[in-house]
Amino acid sequence: MRRFSLILLFIASFPAVANEAAAWLKEMSQSLMQSNYRGVFVYEMGGRMEAMQITHAMRDDGEYERLMSLTGHPREVIRSPEGVTCIMPRRKAVMVDKNMPRTPVPHAFLNNLDRITEHYDLVLGEDDRVSGQDSRIISVSPRDEYRYGYKLWLTVEDKLPVRLELLMPQGEVLEQMMFTDLTVMDELPNDWLEPELDGSKLNLIGKEKNEIPVNEGEGDASRWQFAWLPQGFERTHHTRHVMPKKHSQVEHLVYSDGLATVSIYIEQLDVGKPRLQGLKTMGATHALGAEIDDYQVTVVGELPAATIEKIATALRLVENSNDD
């Protein structure tokens, strides 16, 4: 509490500092999306460390990205405007997901800084040096215990995040990543974005785009309601799609506060199949599986476990939505 009041006091007395921090984030947001870069970073989560290489390019038709593990089993993720391909030889699987958001690609990753500043305090901090580049620290602190905080190191030159700490509401570091090398370039060769792992002998999971937009006015749209959501969370997407490897339709609800996002996947319950029951934690990401009536519900998000649980248990299947 005391920490919060101090921060609030700080912001109240120096609004310019918060505005400046917001300006840095805005630039970062555009830079992240528009720049062509390649770099190597270390990612630390749950007491483990992994090194990865990332290659990113902005083309006429959108964003391309290739992520390759440099430690442990080889794993690779290719992102393109068409979809995501995960090559996981250890699982003998290539997973393709083309159920991309239907909303237009924003100019920046942070669409609405005003919304973010309603629920997070932004502070422009000290200078530092990361991956051989001068950088500046920005802290993003939540105003309640329902979301994570962030500490970012942005390069002074390109405003790219070369170091990132994800913080528990109480302030402990939960996950972090740091670049050891990052090169920004005007153009990069196409083949840098091609998969390196051979996925041709692996099982292909999912292929076709199979998304059915939900017409809000009809049917099930209002059958799923929340008795509670963290303040500022608004629905950003509502679709139905056929997930790779699944034959039945999955209803997908997405809520966000402008920074953190939670997805709710709802599918017909198949009692015979193994399914997620309870909470699964992957660093800052939590997933919770449970049943409501004849449905299996999976709640996924980068929010504290308690928040995910609270959201899941606030979900209601309204039997009769006629009187809404």
Next chain:
Amino acid sequence: MSDKIDEQLSAWVDGELSSAEQALLMKRVEQDPQLAARWQRYHVIGDSLRGQLPDAMDFTLADRVAAQVTAEVTHHASPAKSAAHWSKPFIGAAIAASVAIVAVLAVRQADLPDPGLQQLAQQETMPKTEDFKRIDPAQLPSAQLANAQPQVVDQLNQYLVNHNEFAARNGRLGMSPQVRIVGYDQPALEQR
């Protein structure tokens, strides 16, 4: 009796009254036997709907109502947690004392003097549990994932990959939204 008092009484029974309002209402209940009886009935109805009445009954209440009210105030003093709504089935032991007395009325529920009131109380306590379904909290293991079968992990990964793209569209601070998919595809981490 005014509708406002009725509303307040049922809000109290539902644990939705602030402690300041509770104190005020308690004063009125103490001074008004009719109101006290009404308050009791609300409780009986609420508790019986929740299936919380004990088998055995012990009793005489009218004159003990005031004392009971005081006891109730203490367990309703902490504002109801809206999130853990289902856990409201009033936190077990706390209620036991009042229920023992209140239970008398349950057997006589059929001849409650004021059917209108009974209906009102039902309306106040019922709708939240009648027209929707939700996750049974008892179903949620408190620990980490109990079932780490490959199929479950595969399925979860699909959701994660998909979620990450939607999350990235809404706003993010890091570089690739899929870093965790790569980072967590390790045998040691799947068992966690």
